[in-house]
Amino acid sequence: MNIDTVTKPHERLAEILTGEMGAVNELIRTRMASEHAPRIPEVTAHLVEAGGKRLRPMLTLAAARLFGYAGDHHVRLAATVEFIHTATLLHDDVVDESAQRRGRPTANLLWDNKSSVLVGDYLFSRSFQLMVETGSLRVLDILANASATIAEGEVLQMTAATDLGTTEAIYLQVVRGKTAALFSAATEVGGVIAGATEEQVKALYNYGDAMGIAFQIADDLLDYQGDSAATGKNVGDDFRERKLTLPVIKAVAQATPDEHAFWERTIGRGRQEEGDLDHALGLMAKYSTLEATRADAFGWANKAKASLEALPDHEIRTLLCDLADYVVSRLN
Amino acid sequence: MNIDTVTKPHERLAEILTGEMGAVNELIRTRMASEHAPRIPEVTAHLVEAGGKRLRPMLTLAAARLFGYAGDHHVRLAATVEFIHTATLLHDDVVDESAQRRGRPTANLLWDNKSSVLVGDYLFSRSFQLMVETGSLRVLDILANASATIAEGEVLQMTAATDLGTTEAIYLQVVRGKTAALFSAATEVGGVIAGATEEQVKALYNYGDAMGIAFQIADDLLDYQGDSAATGKNVGDDFRERKLTLPVIKAVAQATPDEHAFWERTIGRGRQEEGDLDHALGLMAKYSTLEATRADAFGWANKAKASLEALPDHEIRTLLCDLADYVVSRLN
Numbered sequence: 001m002n003i004d005t006v007t008k009p010h011e012r013l014a015e016i017l018t019g020e021m022g023a024v025n026e027l028i029r030t031r032m033a034s035e036h037a038p039r040i041p042e043v044t045a046h047l048v049e050a051g052g053k054r055l056r057p058m059l060t061l062a063a064a065r066l067f068g069y070a071g072d073h074h075v076r077l078a079a080t081v082e083f084i085h086t087a088t089l090l091h092d093d094v095v096d097e098s099a100q101r102r103g104r105p106t107a108n109l110l111w112d113n114k115s116s117v118l119v120g121d122y123l124f125s126r127s128f129q130l131m132v133e134t135g136s137l138r139v140l141d142i143l144a145n146a147s148a149t150i151a152e153g154e155v156l157q158m159t160a161a162t163d164l165g166t167t168e169a170i171y172l173q174v175v176r177g178k179t180a181a182l183f184s185a186a187t188e189v190g191g192v193i194a195g196a197t198e199e200q201v202k203a204l205y206n207y208g209d210a211m212g213i214a215f216q217i218a219d220d221l222l223d224y225q226g227d228s229a230a231t232g233k234n235v236g237d238d239f240r241e242r243k244l245t246l247p248v249i250k251a252v253a254q255a256t257p258d259e260h261a262f263w264e265r266t267i268g269r270g271r272q273e274e275g276d277l278d279h280a281l282g283l284m285a286k287y288s289t290l291e292a293t294r295a296d297a298f299g300w301a302n303k304a305k306a307s308l309e310a311l312p313d314h315e316i317r318t319l320l321c322d323l324a325d326y327v328v329s330r331l332n
Numbered sequence: 333m334n335i336d337t338v339t340k341p342h343e344r345l346a347e348i349l350t351g352e353m354g355a356v357n358e359l360i361r362t363r364m365a366s367e368h369a370p371r372i373p374e375v376t377a378h379l380v381e382a383g384g385k386r387l388r389p390m391l392t393l394a395a396a397r398l399f400g401y402a403g404d405h406h407v408r409l410a411a412t413v414e415f416i417h418t419a420t421l422l423h424d425d426v427v428d429e430s431a432q433r434r435g436r437p438t439a440n441l442l443w444d445n446k447s448s449v450l451v452g453d454y455l456f457s458r459s460f461q462l463m464v465e466t467g468s469l470r471v472l473d474i475l476a477n478a479s480a481t482i483a484e485g486e487v488l489q490m491t492a493a494t495d496l497g498t499t500e501a502i503y504l505q506v507v508r509g510k511t512a513a514l515f516s517a518a519t520e521v522g523g524v525i526a527g528a529t530e531e532q533v534k535a536l537y538n539y540g541d542a543m544g545i546a547f548q549i550a551d552d553l554l555d556y557q558g559d560s561a562a563t564g565k566n567v568g569d570d571f572r573e574r575k576l577t578l579p580v581i582k583a584v585a586q587a588t589p590d591e592h593a594f595w596e597r598t599i600g601r602g603r604q605e606e607g608d609l610d611h612a613l614g615l616m617a618k619y620s621t622l623e624a625t626r627a628d629a630f631g632w633a634n635k636a637k638a639s640l641e642a643l644p645d646h647e648i649r650t651l652l653c654d655l656a657d658y659v660v661s662r663l664n
Contacts, residue, residue, distance in 0.1 A: 034484055038491075039490070039491050091449050115490070118487045121423060122480070122483035124456065125482070129476040129479075132473050135469055137464065144461040145461065147456070147457035150457070151450065152372070154454075155371055155451060158446055158447070
């Protein structure tokens with residue numbers, strides 16, 4: 001794949017799916033509205049308009065299109081997935097006490113924590129209504145399990161983030177919760193609603209799961225080596241916020257007693273001083289953990305691509321393959 | 333009904349349903365557990381053990397028993413309803429910044445807001461999994477709609493609470509969201525899973541709806557005239573927290589310009605001074621709004637009892653009738 005082509009894979013997907021994405025956006029607007037509580041569209045419009053790539057709903061539409069689906073339930077499911085994503089962001093902002101998301105002030109700063117919690121709950125309930133409308137118990141089962149994985153991952157992250165005993169296995173579970181579970185549910189329900197075989201549904205799940213993990217590892221890596229102008233984040237935010245991510249977990253695993261004491265002080269107890277971030281970056285360089293993390297991200301992207309082999313040969317499949325390359329291309 | 337009998341109706345219901353309630357409690361314990369996130373049972377056990385009457389799950393079991401249901405899905409639905417209730421309490425505590433619930437410190441004080449938000453989300457997702465296991469789309473539809481009513485009511489309450497333009501109709505909608513929607517869903521799904529007719533399901537909905545409204549109005553009234561030793565709340569908490577409830581809404585509706593200015597200052601702008609609560613109580617006495625609110629509560633309790641007429645003659649039906657009397661008996 002030539003990642004320097006003018007049009008990025010998600011933009012090409014958006015072009016191919018433009019009619020259906022229009023229907024998804026319209027459905028989101030309609031269902032966000034509340035006759036009685038105008039605060040709701042105020043808070044959500046702020047988030048929904050902030051944009052993002054709408055990757056998750058596109059994955060649902062793409063999976064359904066891959067199997068020639070001709071109904072309209074995939075539009076409901078795409079909106080469902082975006083509602084769940086937006087609800088999660090609202091609750092995350094309360095939890096993280098974030099002041100910015102995508103370069104704009106977060107809802108909990110513009111309004112308050114109450115609005116973020118309650119409007120998040122409202123969006124969850126709206127997503128629930130939308131998925132029930134598809135009449136597919138299988139879809140409901142997938143989304144119920146994804147919701148539980150997401151919620152459990154969020155709680156786990158809260159306790160694991162500053163615990164130096166956090167292993168790569170626990171990190172992976174947190175990542176599945178915060179990112180991969182919704183990606184895999186998004187692709188899986190698109191296939192289920194379109195009548196894909198069990199083997200194909202499994203492949204769609206595997207693709208979404210591996211894509212989500214690659215995506216999140218890339219994100220965590222960019223926190224330490226990204227261009228802050230491009231990512232909208234400062235280098236080392238995760239360090240300052242005491243979030244244990246893969247580059248640090250790998251360094252802690254190999255730390256000398258002195259180094260372990262450094263991580264314990266800065267991440268475990270959060271007593272950070274001037275120069276600590278540079279020292280942390282030095283330790284990551286010593287053990288080449290940024291390179292190792294990068295290799296992991298590419299490994300997951302390859303796994304995502306490999307799972308596409310079980311799916312029909314189709315323009316969409318090619319784009320999904322390119323998309324897996326694209327999420328880690330930021331690391332080149 | 334003699335409300336001075338030794339055993340209260342909900343206690344008699346608990347006796348009759350003791351085996352099934354045991355199964356519900358066991359299911360709650362099992363599904364609350366999280367292999368990976370021990371914080372979850374810590375937070376929820378605190379709430380679940382705090383007790384309360386377990387009215388909602390009992391209503392589900394009672395409705396199913398009324399129609400001779402012999403399966404075990406009603407146990408799942410009862411646990412579902414209790415999980416939704418507990419999740420709502422956790423999120424309410426964040427929203428209210430409450431320090432006490434049922435005479436014990438709230439989860440957000442013992443742990444933090446993060447835990448309350450995320451563990452609440454976890455319980456919602458667990459309840460979602462439980463209801464999917466029943467395989468009934470009708471049940472899922474009822475609970476999805478109830479969730480949306482609850483969430484919308486909570487958002488509405490947040491904006492309406494300090495707005496003197498709040499009418500009795502808006503108050504009723506808030507009450508349906510915060511209390512009645514889960515009561516009515518609890519009774520309705522019990523009937524649906526047991527194969528009740530449409531007319532009977534409608535009657536169960538009406539019973540739960542009216543019961544929930546009576547219950548909440550009684551609660552709001554007791555805030556102004558209750559015995560704080562018995563209720564565990566101080567008289568006038570709602571006034572101090574600037575929550576517009578029925579006794580005040582009725583007084584505002586009849587207020588002279590001076591009185592309106594008083595309400596605007598104390599509730600609208602929250603600038604309260606020494607003696608304001610006494611003055612507020614005086615205005616409620618002037619317009620007999622506590623008596624009028626009490627009459628409303630009894631009216632809803634009677635509506636609940638009337639809707640039972642469409643249901644089969646059964647020991648459970650008698651107890652549901654007594655229960656409607658009981659929730660307003662606190663007002664005698």
